[in-house]
Every structure is written in C-alpha cells, then in structure tokens.
Amino acid sequence: MSFTYMSSARAWMPRAALLALAALAAACGGDGAAESTTNTTVADGTFARIQRDILDKSCVSCHRAGDANARQSQLVLTGDSAYAQMVGVASLQQFARADGFPRVKPYRADSSLLYHKLSWVPGHHSRDYGQLMPMGTTKGVTAGQLEYVRRWIEAGAPRVGHVVDTAVLADVRLQSASFTPLAAPTAAGLQLKVDSFAVSPGSERELFVYRRVGNATDLYVTRIQSRMRPGSHHLLMYTFDESRTAFPCNQRPAVNMVRDIRNADGSLNIANMLPMACHVFFAGAMTQDFDYRFPPGVALRLPANASLDFNVHYVNRAPIDLPGEAFANLYTADRAQVQTVARTLNLANSNFSLPPKQRTTIRTVFPMAVRTTVLGLTSHMHALGERYEIRVRRADGTETSVYVNTDWEHPSFTNFETPLVLQPGDALVSVVTWNNVTDRTVGFGLLSSDEMNIIFGYAY
Numbered sequence: 067m068s069f070t071y072m073s074s075a076r077a078w079m080p081r082a083a084l085l086a087l088a089a090l091a092a093a094c095g096g097d098g099a100a101e102s103t104t105n106t107t108v109a110d111g112t113f114a115r116i117q118r119d120i121l122d123k124s125c126v127s128c129h130r131a132g133d134a135n136a137r138q139s140q141l142v143l144t145g146d147s148a149y150a151q152m153v154g155v156a157s158l159q160q161f162a163r164a165d166g167f168p169r170v171k172p173y174r175a176d177s178s179l180l181y182h183k184l185s186w187v188p189g190h191h192s193r194d195y196g197q198l199m200p201m202g203t204t205k206g207v208t209a210g211q212l213e214y215v216r217r218w219i220e221a222g223a224p225r226v227g228h229v230v231d232t233a234v235l236a237d238v239r240l241q242s243a244s245f246t247p248l249a250a251p252t253a254a255g256l257q258l259k260v261d262s263f264a265v266s267p268g269s270e271r272e273l274f275v276y277r278r279v280g281n282a283t284d285l286y287v288t289r290i291q292s293r294m295r296p297g298s299h300h301l302l303m304y305t306f307d308e309s310r311t312a313f314p315c316n317q318r319p320a321v322n323m324v325r326d327i328r329n330a331d332g333s334l335n336i337a338n339m340l341p342m343a344c345h346v347f348f349a350g351a352m353t354q355d356f357d358y359r360f361p362p363g364v365a366l367r368l369p370a371n372a373s374l375d376f377n378v379h380y381v382n383r384a385p386i387d388l389p390g391e392a393f394a395n396l397y398t399a400d401r402a403q404v405q406t407v408a409r410t411l412n413l414a415n416s417n418f419s420l421p422p423k424q425r426t427t428i429r430t431v432f433p434m435a436v437r438t439t440v441l442g443l444t445s446h447m448h449a450l451g452e453r454y455e456i457r458v459r460r461a462d463g464t465e466t467s468v469y470v471n472t473d474w475e476h477p478s479f480t481n482f483e484t485p486l487v488l489q490p491g492d493a494l495v496s497v498v499t500w501n502n503v504t505d506r507t508v509g510f511g512l513l514s515s516d517e518m519n520i521i522f523g524y525a526y
C-alpha cells in the first residue's frame with residue numbers, strides 16, 4: 067500500500083530533523099547568495115527592487131518616521147531603514163512572536179512575518195498575524211510580487227545582489243488561489259457537495275449541510291476524495307448515531323439547508339448546532355485536496371438511505387469576499403469484493419481547561435476494548451494548539467509515538483503502510499500541547515477561539 071496523501075513524510079519527521087534540514091538549507095543558500103552579490107550594488111539588486119516597487123509604493127505612506135502607524139507597528143519602511151528594521155528583527159505581533167517568527171528570517175519565508183502579512187491567499191494563515199499589508203486597501207501585492215519577496219527571503223534576504231529572476235514579477239494577477247471543481251467519479255461512485263457560499267471580509271463562517279446520499283442499498287466505500295475552495299479549516303462528513311434515540315438524536319436536520327453555526331450578530335445558533343451531539347465521524351479532510359484509498363479488500367460501509375452531514379469552516383482574514391465550496395467523491399465497490407469492513411475512530415476529550423498565559427500539555431488515554439487494526443490517523447485541535455501527538459500504549463506500559471502534527475489548521479493524515487494492531491488492553495494516547503496566549507481560560511468548544519482535542523481515524 068502506498069501513501070495516498072501528502073505531508074506524511076513531514077508528519078513523521080522529528081522536529082530535530084526538520085531543524086537540521088533547515089540549517090542545511092540555510093548553509094547552502096548562503097553560498098549561492100554570496101556568490102551572486104559580488105558585482106552588484108545596492109541600487110539595482112533584488113532588495114532595491116522590493117524597496118522601489120513595493121515598499122515605496124504601497125507601504126511608506128504609513129510606515130514612515132513620525133507616522134502613527136509606524137509608531138504602532140514600530141516599523142519604518144523608507145529606504146534608509148527598511149532593511150535594518152526587517153531582516154533578522156523580532157516581530158512585534160504577538161502570535162508571530164509566539165511562533166518565533168522574526169519580521170524576515172533569511173532562508174525561511176514561511177517563518178517570516180513579512181511574508182505572512184503580504185499573503186492574501188485565503189486560508190494561507192494558520193494564525194491571526196494581525197492586519198494584512200498593505201493595510202486599509204482591498205488589493206494586496208500581486209502574485210508576482212509576493213513570489214519575488216518569497217524567493218528573496220528563501221535566497222537569504224541579502225541586502226545587495228540579484229538573487230531572484232525578475233520574470234516572476236510579470237504575474238500581475240491579484241492574489242487569489244485558483245480553484246478547479248472536483249470532477250465526479252468516472253468509475254462506480256457518486257459526488258456530494260456543499261454549494262458555493264460567501265464569507266464576508268474579516269469573518270469566519272462555519273456551517274453544516276445535510277445531504278442525502280440516495281443509496282437504496284448499502285454502499286462499500288473504497289476511496290474518499292475531496293476538494294474545497296481555499297480558506298477552509300476543514301471539511302468533515304458525519305453520519306448519525308442510530309443507537310441513540312433520545313432528543314436531540316431522534317431528530318435529523320432539514321435536508322439541503324445551510325445551517326450556520328453563528329447568527330448574524332455573532333451569537334451561536336444552538337438549534338443548528340444541536341445535531342452535532344449525535345454525529346459519528348465518517349470522513350474528514352483538513353486540507354484543500356484530500357484523497358484516501360482503503361487497502362485492497364477493505365471498505366467503509368455506508369448503510370442504505372444514508373445521509374451525510376457536511377461541515378465546513380472558513381476563516382476569511384482578507385478584506386474581500388471569500389467564496390466557500392466543497393466537493394466529496396465516494397468511490398464504491400461491490401460487497402463481493404470487500405473482505406473487511408472498516409469503521410471510523412472518533413476519540414474525543416471534551417473535558418479540559420487551559421489556564422491563561424501559559425502552555426499546557428494534556429494527556430488522554432483511550433483504551434481499546436477489542437482488537438483494533440488502525441489504518442490511518444489524524445487529529446483536531448484549534449488555533450492555540452501547538453502540537454498533537456498520538457502514541458500507542460501497550461498493555462505492558464511501553465509507548466511508541468505514531469503521529470505528530472504541529473499545524474492546527476492543516477493537520478496531516480498519517481496513513482500506516484503497515485496497519486497498527488492494538489490488542490485489548492492496549493490504548494491510543496493523545497498528548498496535546500496548547501499555548502494559551504490569551505488572558506482567559508480556554509476549554510473545549512466549537513469556535514476556533516475555543517479548543518478541541520480529538521483523534522480521528524479509520525480502523526477495523
């Protein structure tokens with residue numbers, strides 16, 4: 067069986083290894099940058115171009131000595147100061163500081179606040195890094211300018227020298243990630259979707275849509291593929307726990323109706339959220355594109371007349387409307403081809419509390435009552451979450467780490483080439499670290515300002 071999903075390598079790579087790689091990349095890039103700087107002057111290099119085309123045009127109206135904006139941000143971007151105030155200088159913005167991102171970190175655009183401030187690509191931001199720059203407009207820098215800045219940083223952010231091909235500047239499109247709808251399955255299977263909706267500037271929108279699958283007989287799902295327009299935190303699909311017959315689990319949501327979890331005034335719409343209490347995880351993607359295949363002979367069963375409750379969560383930090391939309395393809399096989407029927411794992415700890423202004427690590431043990439073969443795992447936490455680790459604990463007490471994720475917004479899905487076999491008495495253990503930078507106690511909840519602590523996965 068092969069990995070069908072990106073970032074599995076990263077999921078497995080210990081932090082020390084990542085840091086070592088970063089150091090290596092830095093060393094290599096350093097040589098390249100130094101070489102290309104020998105015969106150029108400040109006036110015509112890559113940074114000079116950034117100063118002239120971007121900073122002078124779009125930034126110094128605010129970021130100039132004496133301006134209130136410059137005081138607030140403690141950042142002056144005129145030609146005499148910009149380089150010295152950005153490269154290698156600690157950020158003022160609190161989340162960037164907490165993440166250890168300076169304004170510009172040579173060789174690491176993804177760890178540079180400047181790059182995040184200029185990225186208007188919906189869904190780009192895993193954290194709230196304050197206003198997008200240039201602030202107060204409806205247009206960011208162009209896709210080409212953003213790429214130019216990114217490559218300059220990746221080349222070591224030198225003050226002089228040509229380190230980026232100016233051809234990238236030719237892409238004058240305003241930034242917006244392009245999107246191609248997912249084509250419906252050509253083989254046996256069907257497509258379900260959440261129709262396009264708008265997320266207004268500076269807001270988040272989380273909603274549910276209950277869709278009938280339309281299957282007269284049981285379906286055996288061998289592959290789940292999904293695609294979302296950028297900007298979503300997740301696409302989750304749920305069935306309902308049929309064994310629970312008390313209110314609210316004796317109710318089903320209205321079919322095809324968009325159920326926002328928040329009212330126009332920002333308060334929670336409890337009626338729309340009630341069905342969550344009875345959800346059973348069916349499939350989930352935390353990334354824009356997702357494609358999961360069960361091992362040969364294994365399928366997830368979807369009973370006749372099934373419905374799926376779709377859940378998407380869009381965060382729009384850009385000052386322009388963001389469209390949301392999501393597609394899911396379920397590929398199916400005949401029952402005769404299926405030897406093993408898989409089920410979903412949904413292991414949640416909803417009972418924790420994170421004191422303000424400190425890091426907290428919480429460990430939760432989920433013992434297995436029966437022999438369980440785990441095919442793949444993913445996790446769910448929100449914006450204060452720094453690290454989600456899953457371990458296997460054997461009956462004799464030994465523990466092995468099998469999953470680590472440090473990106474709350476796009477958690478990796480780790481697919482086990484050799485499934486993990488847990489015997490009765492063995493357990494899955496979640497070890498989750500949050501950095502509660504806020505000044506209030508945070509607990510389990512549905513908003514991205516609340517926290518979550520869930521292991522999802524497939525098993526049989």
Ligand code: HEC
Pocket residue numbers: 120121124125126127128129135138139141156157158159169179180183195196197198199200201202207
């Ligand atoms: C209308 C005024 C205005 C304009 C124009 C503007 N900025 Fe800002 N900038 C601010 C303010 C106010 C802050 C502080 C608040 C924040 O970070 O959200 C800030 C913060 C920043 C920060 C974060 C500094 C830190 O250490 O936290 C960076 C980087 C930045 N701006 C870069 C730019 C760039 C690059 C441009 C041009 C493309 C730009 N700004 C245009 C007002 C502006």
